[in-house]
Amino acid sequence: MEKREDDEERKSHVKRGLWKPEEDMILRNCVDTHGEGNWADISRRSGLKRSGKSCRLRWKNYLRPNIKRGGMSPQEQDLIIRMHKLLGNRWSLIAGRLPGRTDNEVKNYWNTHLNKKSNSRKQNATESVEAPSDKPVMSTGVRESHGEEGTNTNWMEETNCFGYDVCIRSPLTQTQECLCDETYTLVFDPCSAFTDFFPML
DNA sequence: AAACAACTCAACCGCTATGAC
């Protein structure tokens, strides 16, 4: 109860809502000076009455260098659709494959554009043949293994029969080096994932 | 031109994971 009151009090002192250009400028300067990372500290130092969380989100989604704005290209759309089929709602992983795009942007884009498109495709498929499951193809664990988010662009080494490029290793070999030596490794249980990957067998 | 509906997307919320102590 007391904690709740503390939260209420803290929230009442925190500014919310859309960011103004001058706030963006202050945040950008502060990150330039003190570096990216300790958002609670940046929130304090900046003098902005924004939470660290809010500062981090604003930086990550809008102020970070190399952010790409504007509509998605057909290639990006296609990649999102295929990655979503493979990974499900793992927006940060999907966004990591799209340079300059954020997880929030990918998520919004999926929910407003591609979800419908995907559903209508599925609808059409249902009319002819049995539609595939809505669940991701890779139904078991997907883990980040090493490296920094969004720094690699060619983790996908092998191409499977669906045209998805994937790097796969068994959970039995988690201590081994991933052959493709890249950031993300899809770790999955072959028993349950095999039939998902190769439904025709 | 006005009213309403539908859509878009920036921002927030709640939760989990992780690391420091």
Added chain:
DNA sequence: TGTCATAGCGGTTGAGTTGTT
């Protein structure tokens, strides 16, 4: 080993915009 603070994620909300009647 437990607790706390912080970062990061996905789901959700709601203000602003656009389209329709």
